[in-house]
Amino acid sequence: MDLSLDVTERNGYTVLAVHGEVDVYTAPRLRERLVELVSQGKHQIVVDLEGVDFLDSTGLGVLVGGLKRLRSHDGDLTLVCTQQRILKVFEITGLTKVFAIHDSVEAATAG
Amino acid sequence: MDLSLDVTERNGYTVLAVHGEVDVYTAPRLRERLVELVSQGKHQIVVDLEGVDFLDSTGLGVLVGGLKRLRSHDGDLTLVCTQQRILKVFEITGLTKVFAIHDSVEAATAG
Amino acid sequence: MTAPEPAPGSDPIELEIPARAEFVALARLVVSSLASARREIADDRIDDLKLAVSEACTNAIEAHGAGEVDERVLLRWWEGDDRLRVSVEDQGSGFDPQRLRDHPPVTDPERLNFERGLGIPLIRTLVDEVDFTPSQRGTRVSLVMYCGPAEPDLEP
Amino acid sequence: MTAPEPAPGSDPIELEIPARAEFVALARLVVSSLASARREIADDRIDDLKLAVSEACTNAIEAHGAGEVDERVLLRWWEGDDRLRVSVEDQGSGFDPQRLRDHPPVTDPERLNFERGLGIPLIRTLVDEVDFTPSQRGTRVSLVMYCGPAEPDLEP
Ligand SMILES: Nc1ncnc2c1ncn2[C@@H]1O[C@H](COP(=O)(O)OP(=O)(O)O)[C@@H](O)[C@H]1O
Ligand SMILES: Nc1ncnc2c1ncn2[C@@H]1O[C@H](COP(=O)(O)OP(=O)(O)O)[C@@H](O)[C@H]1O
Numbered sequence: 357m358d359l360s361l362d363v364t365e366r367n368g369y370t371v372l373a374v375h376g377e378v379d380v381y382t383a384p385r386l387r388e389r390l391v392e393l394v395s396q397g398k399h400q401i402v403v404d405l406e407g408v409d410f411l412d413s414t415g416l417g418v419l420v421g422g423l424k425r426l427r428s429h430d431g432d433l434t435l436v437c438t439q440q441r442i443l444k445v446f447e448i449t450g451l452t453k454v455f456a457i458h459d460s461v462e463a464a465t466a467g
Numbered sequence: 468m469d470l471s472l473d474v475t476e477r478n479g480y481t482v483l484a485v486h487g488e489v490d491v492y493t494a495p496r497l498r499e500r501l502v503e504l505v506s507q508g509k510h511q512i513v514v515d516l517e518g519v520d521f522l523d524s525t526g527l528g529v530l531v532g533g534l535k536r537l538r539s540h541d542g543d544l545t546l547v548c549t550q551q552r553i554l555k556v557f558e559i560t561g562l563t564k565v566f567a568i569h570d571s572v573e574a575a576t577a578g
Numbered sequence: 579m580t581a582p583e584p585a586p587g588s589d590p591i592e593l594e595i596p597a598r599a600e601f602v603a604l605a606r607l608v609v610s611s612l613a614s615a616r617r618e619i620a621d622d623r624i625d626d627l628k629l630a631v632s633e634a635c636t637n638a639i640e641a642h643g644a645g646e647v648d649e650r651v652l653l654r655w656w657e658g659d660d661r662l663r664v665s666v667e668d669q670g671s672g673f674d675p676q677r678l679r680d681h682p683p684v685t686d687p688e689r690l691n692f693e694r695g696l697g698i699p700l701i702r703t704l705v706d707e708v709d710f711t712p713s714q715r716g717t718r719v720s721l722v723m724y725c726g727p728a729e730p731d732l733e734p
Numbered sequence: 735m736t737a738p739e740p741a742p743g744s745d746p747i748e749l750e751i752p753a754r755a756e757f758v759a760l761a762r763l764v765v766s767s768l769a770s771a772r773r774e775i776a777d778d779r780i781d782d783l784k785l786a787v788s789e790a791c792t793n794a795i796e797a798h799g800a801g802e803v804d805e806r807v808l809l810r811w812w813e814g815d816d817r818l819r820v821s822v823e824d825q826g827s828g829f830d831p832q833r834l835r836d837h838p839p840v841t842d843p844e845r846l847n848f849e850r851g852l853g854i855p856l857i858r859t860l861v862d863e864v865d866f867t868p869s870q871r872g873t874r875v876s877l878v879m880y881c882g883p884a885e886p887d888l889e890p
Contacts, residue, residue, distance in 0.1 A: 380755045380796070591749075
């Protein structure tokens with residue numbers, strides 16, 4: 357319900373900006389959108405989490421699934437996140453070692 | 468709980484700015500403050516409701532009680548309110564005919 | 579003794595709080611959150627419903643008096659196709675809503691003696707249907723607000 | 735079959751929701767609103783509790799599957815002098831929390847095959863005590879967070 361997803365292109369990357377709460381109710385929309393982007397041939401995806409108020413394990417699972425899908429296309433899924441409470445969820449689950457996490461969309465799309 | 472009360476003096480009037488929610492839980496604090504002001508000899512009181520998010524019948528009752536108390540001292544209690552949802556509560560209960568309601572603290576303290 | 583609650587649509591969402599003033603804010607929060615999930619409802623109607631429920635909860639809590647710490651107020655929420663229904667149930671003293679005093683007109687100087695008694699008139703104005711069901715165990719107030727159909731489920 | 739719930743302090747606040755994903759947000763809202771009324775709790779601890787309760791509610795809802803529309807999840811909230819306790823009860827299939835698979839280490843490429851199973855590890859890290867009580871009717875998850883004493887009542 358309380359989730360919005362905006363896609364922009366930047367420097368060869370596809371930036372998916374997520375706003376709102378990612379939980380068991382809204383995560384399927386995020387998953388769908390990622391699958392759609394990959395099937396459109398977007399293989400360098402940056403998920404911008406700066407507008408996210410809440411992220412649970414379902415949301416983490418969708419991001420892991422996205423990363424896996426992209427890796428199988430030799431692509432990558434990286435994150436933008438500076439919010440402490442969201443970073444904490446990645447830290448607890450060890451996923452800071454799995455995802456490249458950037459401070460800004462600029463940094464994430466610089467490469 | 469979620470109520471703050473700030474008193475300032477302006478042009479011979481005492482301005483009580485109310486922030487937060489006025490309900491059965493918080494209204495006693497507003498009543499106390501009004502009683503205190505009156506007992507300190509403040510007889511021209513402007514209650515500024517611009518920061519109020521919620522006002523119920525308990526809050527209305529406290530304002531009516533304050534007005535009554537002030538009138539018995541030849542004083543007055545007037546209001547500042549431009550928020551439609553708060554004005555509506557005064558309209559439904561007919562209290563727009565009982566209180567002078569101003570658009571701004573400036574207007575309320577001009578006389 | 580209580581009449582059966584006409585329950586439109588599915589099972590209700592229930593919030594049970596201790597009969598204490600500090601919890602009325604929680605009831606308001608739940609109501610406005612549930613109401614705003616129905617996107618077709620205008621913000622000012624959500625405010626109306628929130629205020630009406632708040633008044634009903636306040637009365638429910640006051641009906642318990644200060645003595646009994648264990649008493650509870652039960653709020654229930656149903657969504658029908660074209661209406662929301664909220665009930666507020668207490669185990670308080672009960673009352674006869676027909677016998678409430680009328681207030682003097684607002685222009686009457688006497689009016690200032692009525693610092694109370696504004697809650698039920700507010701409720702009656704704010705919602706589309708009100709129903710008081712006094713019983714031996716307490717009172718149930720049922721509030722109905724008409725609204726458009728529920729938002730179609732967007733979930734995949 | 736269910737062990738008695740150790741209830742610190744007074745009677746709980748209860749929220750009962752249909753076992754549907756859309757209502758987890760309401761559970762979070764209620765929890766964070768109740769927790770922030772205890773002013774001594776830091777914002778990040780409130781976030782921890784909110785996330786833990788959200789995970790427990792998600793599991794409770796998933797345990798019901800999609801079939802049964804009438805099934806319910808019951809959330810209860812107690813405040814003790816030095817702790818908050820939240821329980822989440824479902825009528826789902828039940829499970830043995832001792833038998834959950836361990837995940838491979840995060841650096842293992844296999845790790846990417848585990849899109850699920852992050853909820854319970856999160857819960858265990860976020861709160862101070864967790865207790866799963868499987869029963870024939872479902873599961874009750876009890877979450878405890880330590881905190882300072884309740885704010886003294888400021889009401890006059
Ligand atoms: N749930 C209730 N149980 C018992 N009495 C009630 C209840 N609700 C209302 N009443 C009675 O109706 C009166 C009028 O209520 P209301 O219009 O809300 O004004 P107020 O609560 O300010 O008196 C109350 O004073 C009370 O005597
Ligand atoms: N309340 C519950 N009722 C039944 N099974 C549960 C419950 N909570 C957790 N489980 C089981 O434990 C497993 C792991 O849960 P969790 O760590 O939250 O990850 P996930 O929900 O993503 O699988 C679930 O897949 C489920 O089989």
